[in-house]
Amino acid sequence: MEWLFDPANVIAILSAGLGVLTTAGVLWYERRVPRRKRIGYRVQMDTPIGSEVSRGRANVRLGLFNETPDMADATLVLLRIENDGSQSIGDEDYTGRGELNGLTVEFTDRTVRGIAVTHSSDADHLMDHFTPAAGLRHDGSIIRLPRVPLNRNEHFKLLVLLTGSHVGGPIKITGGIRDGAVARNKAARPDEKPPLFGRAARSITVALTACVVTLAGIIVVRDDSPPPMDCATGTLTVTGSTAFEPVLKELEQKYEEECEGADIRLDIHGSNAGVQKLDDEGAEAGPAGSPSMIALSDGPRPASLTKLREKRVAISLFSLVVNDAVPVTDLSLDQIRRIYRGDIRNWNEIRSGTDQEIRLVSRDANSGTREVFQRRVLHHTNELATSSRDCATKDYADAPVFRCERNGTDAVLAKVASVEGAIGYTELRNGEVPEGAHRITIDGTTPSVDTIGSSDYPYQEIEYAYTYGSPPANSLVAGFLNYMDNYGEEIMRTNGHLACSTPKGMRLCGQGWAVPE
Template identity: 80%
Template sequence: MEWVSAENVIAVLTALLGVATSAGVLWYERRVPRRKRIGYRVQMDTPIGSEVSQGRANVRLGLFDETPDMADATLVLLRVENDGSQSIGYEDYTGRGELNGLTVEFTGRTVRGIAVTHSSDADHLADHFTPAAGLRHDGSFIRLPRVPLNRNEHFKLLVLLTGSHVGGPIRITGGIRDGVVARNKAARPDEKPPLFGPASRIITVALTTCVVTLAGIIVVRDDSPPPMDCAKGTLTITGSTAFRPVVEELKEKYEEECEGATIRLDIHGSNAGVRKLDREGAGASRSPSMIALSDGPRPAALTSLHGKEVAISLFSMVVNDSVPVKNLSLDQIRKIYRGEIVNWNQLAADGPDLDIRLVSRDANSGTREVFQRRVLDANEPAASSRDCTTKDYADAPVLRCELDGTDQVLAEVARLDGAIGYTELRGGTVPDGAHRTSIDGAFPSVDTLGTSSYPYREIEYAYTYGSPPADSLVAGFLNYLDNYGEEIMRTNGHLPCATPKGTRLCGAGWALPG
């Protein structure tokens, strides 16, 4: 029979195994009661006193030379996690007292200090680890408050102890309604707990074996045609640095799938890109094999450039961590860039006494043009510093420097106390030492485009010189961008215009709220 082939047999076996697995999961959900569970594990227990033994030698660290009662100091890292099947709320703790949740006991040791950390996905936990909320320690005990934990959330306790050596008993006790508090196996720092049990792993291995075998058969005799958007030749992509991560990924995919296509990237900013395309096109007998990406529309004088709306791009303000500002109003930003606010303590009575340093992009930057158009509603002041640290002339109203790339701006803002700058969203990546701020209380988010009042955003255009031939590499790559670039664009902070939501916002001219 024609259907009896190796790949079909494996596909049927995979389907049957999948059905059996689904039935087993349904049975488990109906028969096995869901439990609440808090697990804990010791991720580190190490000596940090005056003398630490290493093999046969004693290495004198000198950490507590002036405090001899700390000679036997140890440092313990304890991870507490909700590894059950349900979230745990405040009312699920059954300990005595309104605040008491769990108790940590370090037998034979005395607690000298505690630091609490939590994952970035669990910022809401911070307010629970205060003396007012019930966090305290006495002797060998730490009293933990009633901390609500969603599934898979965790926090860590870094505890300084004295009075005994490494390896003493450590135990967490407490009551959970319809649940348990139990110790998990020891793990390395920041090691994630296993996602699957033994049965799940066996099923996963079986399914993976079937799928990999089937995929291997298909790949070996792969005769599928290349994408319809493939074309041969060499294409140059220039322009926006905000869109560079997107085109870098798409370049690799396109060249891999489309034999005979070569894509070169020449990314130096939106303005530089559209002007280069205009020069190349004016001096050629036909439309050059070039695409210029631009944050916002081209200059009005470049009438030979034809634009295609590709995505809506998001940008954000970034501030050095020395400044605890999480939100800035449009009015405050404009006053800062006009030189009316020159010190962070002018924004709030408890603000840090730090001069404001403006770290900006150069004149070729589309990110800068969008900032001027959508946020400042004016041009930025002239550059007054070459090193971003000191003014080149004393009577400049504000210290402002210019850099020629996003990575340089982010690095400089993270390095300089009091610095502020701007950048494309890029999936939310900001280096250590800096953080993003909201504008008038609104954060940049692809999910809220269309309803949010967030102002720092713009349509991303792909420009060609005239209309490229339908069978050209230029046209093929632009179609490929629409058909295969959605996930890549979203990941890097852009809403594709080719999606239903993007079509509505881009096609309507996308007027900003207000």
């Protein structure tokens, strides 16, 4: 730290002192003036445990009720109910109807199947109140709780087994407290104690103190903010999928800006080339350990590369594009397959009056985008042999189709835009294609991140990140993968991918998602 004494610094120090004194005054006032009685509640867990659940990206079945169909959608909810006011609450403070009725818990669209009650270690007396005779009962989606006296800071927890819907449904606790309220608290760590002071006091003091101390810090002390927890130093090579390249470029730039000492190098040549390079480098490293490399792949690695460890990153969308001279905006799966088999060679067979030879502009054999196309769209059928090296003329006249290859997405798009009659494929990216080309739908279905998992659109696949073995927890490899999970969601979505780290993506990626064929 470097101290600089001048009049501005003196003013800053005085301002900081004023802020601290103001904070102390507000806190003193809070301790002297009683607050309202208050019961708060938190949803600390809401998780599936039925036969439909699977274990994250590893696709391991963990359902506790595999043999019980009516429990397939079973979920567990953990509620914490606490006295977080400044006064104790007795059974006479509850104003609910009925002699025994205290609070009511409602789980919308779910049915209560069982309840377990736990309590804090210093509140054994609470358990005497959780009996049917005391008023504990449940019916359908409702749990009725007895009038439980709670000293200040005391709490109890309800572990509830439910069926009838998936996680995330509304959960609400209602009831009346004389001269007080029942309110939901924001999420907190499972056993975190409720706040000592009121929200208004906390907000005022924190805001005032933060503003004044920040002013003093800017003027007096030079102290850089700590980097993100996922930051690590060293050099990392990221290779593989061209479809994921726009996402990787943005993440690389952000990571290097926020994490001093990290050098991330992109070496993008296609999914197959990337995973093969990772496997080769790992084998060469031998006992030295896992190389500082990540390979992104559109779809799973080849089965023979058994040393590669996978992490499911996103579900990626792809689309077909055609030259603007072709007046076609939609093709059926059958038409696409016939085009790529060579059964349809002129656009007039699809759109009368359009006399143009169909020219296929494809990716090379290293491309994961091409493999996804062959697997998902052509139904496990390979494309025909290349018949043109320059995408302008056939290398031999009797070739069944006009087909050329390019080694990158940008090169494919450029050729489709410049060659009349051309058709090719690309990842969705941000929805843009170059001037001279346009996207087409498949069987009338448009690719959209919003409809992944509910649409029959076939040209989509899981994006994998591979490492050679398990990288050390403090390595740049592990740090960048965690950073991708924590900060990459919006970047991925903008470029046509649904992140596996989102609630929807976690469910689809963890189930080994696949579209109908």
